[in-house]
Amino acid sequence: MIYLDNAATTFPKPESVYQAVEYANRNLSFNAGRGSYKLAREATKLIDETKGKLLSLVDAPGSAKVVFTPSITIAINEILNGLSLVPGDNIYVSPYEHNAVARTVHLLCKKKNVQVIEIPLDRETLEIDVERLKYLFSKKIPACVCCTHVSNVTGYILPVEQIFRLAKQYSAVTVLDTAQSMGVVEVNAKKIGADFIAFAGHKTLYGPMGIGGFIDVNGIKLNGFIVGGTGSDSLNLEMPEKSPEKHESSSQNIVAIAGLRAALDEVHVKEFYEDEKRLTEYLIQELQKIDDVTLYLPPENVRVGMVSLNVEGYKAEDIGLILDEDYDIAVRTGYHCAPFVHKWLKDEDYAGTVRVSVGRFVRTEDIDSVVRAIGEIVGEI
Amino acid sequence: MIYLDNAATTFPKPESVYQAVEYANRNLSFNAGRGSYKLAREATKLIDETKGKLLSLVDAPGSAKVVFTPSITIAINEILNGLSLVPGDNIYVSPYEHNAVARTVHLLCKKKNVQVIEIPLDRETLEIDVERLKYLFSKKIPACVCCTHVSNVTGYILPVEQIFRLAKQYSAVTVLDTAQSMGVVEVNAKKIGADFIAFAGHKTLYGPMGIGGFIDVNGIKLNGFIVGGTGSDSLNLEMPEKSPEKHESSSQNIVAIAGLRAALDEVHVKEFYEDEKRLTEYLIQELQKIDDVTLYLPPENVRVGMVSLNVEGYKAEDIGLILDEDYDIAVRTGYHCAPFVHKWLKDEDYAGTVRVSVGRFVRTEDIDSVVRAIGEIVGEI
Numbered sequence: 001m002i003y004l005d006n007a008a009t010t011f012p013k014p015e016s017v018y019q020a021v022e023y024a025n026r027n028l029s030f031n032a033g034r035g036s037y038k039l040a041r042e043a044t045k046l047i048d049e050t051k052g053k054l055l056s057l058v059d060a061p062g063s064a065k066v067v068f069t070p071s072i073t074i075a076i077n078e079i080l081n082g083l084s085l086v087p088g089d090n091i092y093v094s095p096y097e098h099n100a101v102a103r104t105v106h107l108l109c110k111k112k113n114v115q116v117i118e119i120p121l122d123r124e125t126l127e128i129d130v131e132r133l134k135y136l137f138s139k140k141i142p143a144c145v146c147c148t149h150v151s152n153v154t155g156y157i158l159p160v161e162q163i164f165r166l167a168k169q170y171s172a173v174t175v176l177d178t179a180q181s182m183g184v185v186e187v188n189a190k191k192i193g194a195d196f197i198a199f200a201g202h203k204t205l206y207g208p209m210g211i212g213g214f215i216d217v218n219g220i221k222l223n224g225f226i227v228g229g230t231g232s233d234s235l236n237l238e239m240p241e242k243s244p245e246k247h248e249s250s251s252q253n254i255v256a257i258a259g260l261r262a263a264l265d266e267v268h269v270k271e272f273y274e275d276e277k278r279l280t281e282y283l284i285q286e287l288q289k290i291d292d293v294t295l296y297l298p299p300e301n302v303r304v305g306m307v308s309l310n311v312e313g314y315k316a317e318d319i320g321l322i323l324d325e326d327y328d329i330a331v332r333t334g335y336h337c338a339p340f341v342h343k344w345l346k347d348e349d350y351a352g353t354v355r356v357s358v359g360r361f362v363r364t365e366d367i368d369s370v371v372r373a374i375g376e377i378v379g380e381i
Numbered sequence: 382m383i384y385l386d387n388a389a390t391t392f393p394k395p396e397s398v399y400q401a402v403e404y405a406n407r408n409l410s411f412n413a414g415r416g417s418y419k420l421a422r423e424a425t426k427l428i429d430e431t432k433g434k435l436l437s438l439v440d441a442p443g444s445a446k447v448v449f450t451p452s453i454t455i456a457i458n459e460i461l462n463g464l465s466l467v468p469g470d471n472i473y474v475s476p477y478e479h480n481a482v483a484r485t486v487h488l489l490c491k492k493k494n495v496q497v498i499e500i501p502l503d504r505e506t507l508e509i510d511v512e513r514l515k516y517l518f519s520k521k522i523p524a525c526v527c528c529t530h531v532s533n534v535t536g537y538i539l540p541v542e543q544i545f546r547l548a549k550q551y552s553a554v555t556v557l558d559t560a561q562s563m564g565v566v567e568v569n570a571k572k573i574g575a576d577f578i579a580f581a582g583h584k585t586l587y588g589p590m591g592i593g594g595f596i597d598v599n600g601i602k603l604n605g606f607i608v609g610g611t612g613s614d615s616l617n618l619e620m621p622e623k624s625p626e627k628h629e630s631s632s633q634n635i636v637a638i639a640g641l642r643a644a645l646d647e648v649h650v651k652e653f654y655e656d657e658k659r660l661t662e663y664l665i666q667e668l669q670k671i672d673d674v675t676l677y678l679p680p681e682n683v684r685v686g687m688v689s690l691n692v693e694g695y696k697a698e699d700i701g702l703i704l705d706e707d708y709d710i711a712v713r714t715g716y717h718c719a720p721f722v723h724k725w726l727k728d729e730d731y732a733g734t735v736r737v738s739v740g741r742f743v744r745t746e747d748i749d750s751v752v753r754a755i756g757e758i759v760g761e762i
Contacts, residue, residue, distance in 0.1 A: 001418070001419070001420065005411070005412070005418070005421075008411070008412040008632070009410055009411055009412050009632060011410060011411065012407075013410075018403075018406055018407050021402070021403075021406050021636075022399075022402075022403045022406070025399055025402050025403070025589060025590075025640075026393075026399050029390055029392060029394075029583070029589065029590055030386070030389070030390055030392065030711075031386070031389040031390050031713075036698060036701040036702050036705055036713075036714060037382070037386070037701070037704075037705040037710075037711035037712075038382070038705060038709075038711075039382065039711065040386075040711070070451030070452065070455070070591065070634070071451065071631040071632065072631070073607070073609035073610065073630050073631030074451070074455070074607060074631070076609070077607045077608065077609065098609075098610055099608075099609050099610035099611070099615060099618075099630070100609040100610055100630070100631065102618060103605075103608040103609055103610075103618055103619070103620060103630070104608050104609065106608075106618040106619070107605055107608050202410070202632065208406060208410065208636060209406075209410055209591075209632060209633075209634045209635060209636050209637070210451065210590075210591040210634040210636065210637055224484075224488055226454070226455060226458045226607070227458065227480075227484040227485055227487075227488050228454035228457070228458065228479075228480050228481040228484055228485065228718075229454065229479055229480035229481055229484075229718030230480070230718070231718060234480060234715065234716035234717065234718045234719065234720055234733075235716055235720045235723065236720070237480075237483060237484055237487040237720060238484070238487070239484060249454050249480070249481070249484070250452040250453070250454030250455070250481065251389070251390060251452065251583065251590060252590075253451070253590045253591040253637075254590060255402075255589060255590050255591065256590070256591055256634075259406075317417060320417040320418070321417050323418075324417055324418040324419060328419075329418075330411075330418035330419075330420065330421070331418075332412075332417075333417060334615065335615035335616055336615065337609075337610030337611070337612060337615045338615065339615055339616045339617070339618060342616065352615075
């Protein structure tokens, strides 16, 4: 199989990640931080070390805390539902959001009577229109701005630093979704201006399934959302007051955390960015040679990791099926859990896009294979 | 190490569980149900099979659905927060609840202005006082009754069938927490009268960390709580309407599910119950021979899996430390994330209890070792 669905889950993982998961599953599957015995303490140490590596990766300020959750979706639910919003508050989201954000803010609207406003795009380039956003903020003051770092549909790298800098002029709470960036695109907590940086272990960080979370950069108070046992202060019906304890109920998934720790040891952001950028541009360059292929491309300087495309005369899904069955190539097709962006891409006739996403272990030959396959499919029309 | 903390996480797991996790981590870590390629479909098949095994285990009616969540805590949050409650509604919980339930209903009280009522106990035996409960229900009609099956502090097996039968006379929604029972104590969905049966993968089922969920027995509508991408109907900002899709946002942890599937193949409830019962009674019998040890015992016919105790003159935590450091025996000490029961046990002077919990791989010699160790500690006073 040629695997080009790395934006869903990166595959394969570094060998050390597999070994760490296997080791922890057999030898360290205990309830960390809640027992007084050696292996429970060892599990706690592993968690603390992993958090330390994440804080280093994003160059976090000393007061920042890492909260582990079982997925980035849960992290985003925990953050957005934890905000102290009042009816009429404006939550800004980009049109590139995943349903982890889009459905969460939609539900918040109904529960708390807040407004969701989409950050405006330039109609031509589909880049964030910073000037119009500036104007919009002045008219409808933002209480919260939640933004993905890299689009999981087009690979567009959003100007989140600019967006959050504007948001902070209104003291809005800023939330960054790094599912498609952390580990490949630089995420610097001191520069980027996000109060909360949500991350997924199993995507660009190359960790295993089952671990995600967020970095609480500035200690902004979040109300409790998911609650449960913390192994601490058990007689208190309130969760502990602060991050990370407040947001880490139930047994920590020490097996997945062990895998993430190993994964973090293998991360070299600059090198990986250059590799993925080279592969992405090569993919684009080769696809552009094929007639009847529509590419949904952000400008060259702000794209990485994946390409969305369609082939004239085919639904996106059909291309996925042919690539799987006739070529053993794995891509993803459809709307990619991103509800807003398709009205900009105007891909409804194809029922979404075919997304080819590269990764650390993708070779130039793999790109050649998928391009050749698409060329053949087009040739058969 | 002699491991007697099985009520926190069972250890070890069957060899097949370790192998299944290792295999799935290396070969099947894909986003199930969201791709059109072979391995994504294989992941989907694995999930469906695992759900089928769970439904068989509890002899569920044909319409029942399994919802996977990353933990039982999240399952309980999803259920209780999803109920259509109105201010003034009464939620009954037992005094044996874990903070996964206790803190969740406490937060619900504040958010929805509902009342939490503790199910009454018999002062002598600390069993559920069914007669008084009957009276209480008639005075304060239950909207929801949420109950653990087996206490994670004393191993008391609650008469949940009776409790839920009474609750159903008022059409209350019934929720069962089987964290300490499924796989060891019979859970029969057709008999037990629960609308929702929450389960933990990593405890009495002997699966890995990172997987839990609930069985939606009767299709009672739950509102959305945690939301996100489902890989289906992506343009819709609402979650799909029904279980399981409505409650399964974000990538499924296929690695943990593969481990759970293997674990389910090894479950033999009747045999395991008898083994654990024998070990528990032997532990009690031997501990009763030691002076200065207080045992917190439910009646003999309704206890299994663990024993809570204290040693005169020691805090619970100190006993845990001595057992770890001097004897390499792992037990758990303190309040065990169960906030209500300690006022009944009257263990505050000891700051909780020392909990010795048995499991599938505990041998009679292990019981002898912990009893001998406690005897020696007492002898040193």
